[in-house]
Amino acid sequence: MTGSGKTTFISKLTGKNLKIGHNLESCTQDIEVIDTKLGDYTVHMIDTPGFSDTHRSDTKILETIAEYLAVAYSKDIRLSGIIYLHPISDNRVTHQSIKNLKMFQKLTGTDNVKSVVLVTSMWDKVSVEEGVRREQELQAKFWHILIACGAQLSRHNGSTESAKNIASMLIHNKPFYAQLQEEIGKNNKAxxxxxxxxxxxxxxxxxxxxxxxxxxxxxxxxxxxxxxxxxxxxxxxxxxxxxxxxxxxxxxxxxxxxxxxxxxxxxxxxxxxxxxxxxxxx
Ligand SMILES: Nc1nc2c(ncn2[C@@H]2O[C@H](COP(=O)(O)OP(=O)(O)OP(=O)(O)O)[C@@H](O)[C@H]2O)c(=O)[nH]1
Ligand SMILES: [Mg+2]
Known part of the structure; x- marks a missing residue:
């Protein structure tokens, strides 16, 4: 989802100064790969534009992501994990976020959901009680299938340490091709x-x-x-x-x-x- 804090998260994790949105306009336009060290590992964080952008259609965004994944497939680049961010400050789960979650599932593929971390961001914008209530609702009504398929859960408190802990949950995973990557790269589907x-x-x-x-x-x-x-x-x-x-x-x-x-x-x-x-x- 656009504006969920993806670029801010990567900026915290990598210590790099990245272009972050400063108003309600969407910010990241293209795929950016940012490298960092995490313990003994070199980690490549792939920042994507978000869906439900104010100016660019979901078609264009999906195309941008698909193109990156297709090239990655041709170079035998797999993913170790996917971090899905949801701002806990959103007071209700909209049609847009349900639609985006569905698309995310299709893009990832059921077999790969175990390599997904569903992360809630922007906890500083809500009281703990309200945040916990929304978190429970998300898990019970919207994330239940992903959780049943093995997705992990985490909260991001906005700090570098929190971002590192979340990324560390994925480094030991067996690398995989996302479903969209296989469909386009391997099966050459339109x-x-x-x-x-x-x-x-x-x-x-x-x-x-x-x-x-x-x-x-x-x-x-x-x-x-x-x-x-x-x-x-x-x-x-x-x-x-x-x-x-x-x-x-x-x-x-x-x-x-x-x-x-x-x-x-x-x-x-x-x-x-x-x-x-x-x-x-x-
Ligand atoms: N209060 C608060 N604001 C945050 C937090 N994380 C991000 N933001 C703000 O939310 C806005 C959007 O953040 P981005 O990191 O640009 O979000 P994005 O998901 O990369 O957005 P797109 O690139 O448009 O998809 C910016 O104004 C950030 O400063 C957070 O934890 N707390
Ligand atoms: Mg961004």
Missing amino acids: LKDTAAGMEVMAELSRIKEQHRAELEDMQKMMLQTSTQQNEATAAALKQHYQQMLRDMEKIRAEEKRMNEGAVRTLNDRIASLENRPSCAVM
Whole structure:
């Protein structure tokens, strides 16, 4: 989830000065690999952009992550673990976070969930009682399947020591390929045919249907509100209707993007990524 504190966590762990968001805007745009020492180990932390970004669609974010994973597959780079951050300061679990959690599961793969740590961040923003109540709710209602599949749990208190303890939970794991990595790298599937890609497509379809129904309602309301009766209402309705049409257009463009992505092979993806200097893999 965007803004959950991923870059801040990595900055604490590695002692490196990284670009952290300073308002509600999303911050990390591309995959960044930051190296650090943890005891005798060299650890490569992979910072990702978060889903539900204000400016970039989930399609684009998934594409960015998929591209990195595809290149990593071609270089035989596996993951030792995945840290999933959830801000305990979020007072309710939204549709967005449920959707993102689903996508996360599909991207990781059930067999790899034992190498996941579900971490709650931003404890300084809530009272301990409130935090504990939300933590229990998360574990009982939203994380129960991941926990049953072997995911570990932890709290991050924002300190370097806490970040190190969490990362240390994963260093001894047997390295693995994430499900999305195998689907694209090994099976050369198009992004829209991967489990995570299908999740994005299903969400686009859901939003499209919702928009279609709302547009129909708006049309009825516009017909009932004559300009002579109430000029201001008619103008407001028209403006809203036009905005909804533009939103619908954006969703169609996202779908098209995913469908066209089907013709891109793994080699195309690798070539395009290797030409981008900011995204070199370890
Ligand atoms: N109070 C508090 N703020 C935090 C904590 N961790 C991160 N933040 C703030 O939360 C905001 C988002 O942090 P980032 O580290 O940029 O979050 P991110 O997950 O990398 O966000 P994206 O890159 O957009 O996906 C920043 O303003 C941080 O300073 C924390 O433990 N407590
Ligand atoms: Mg970030």
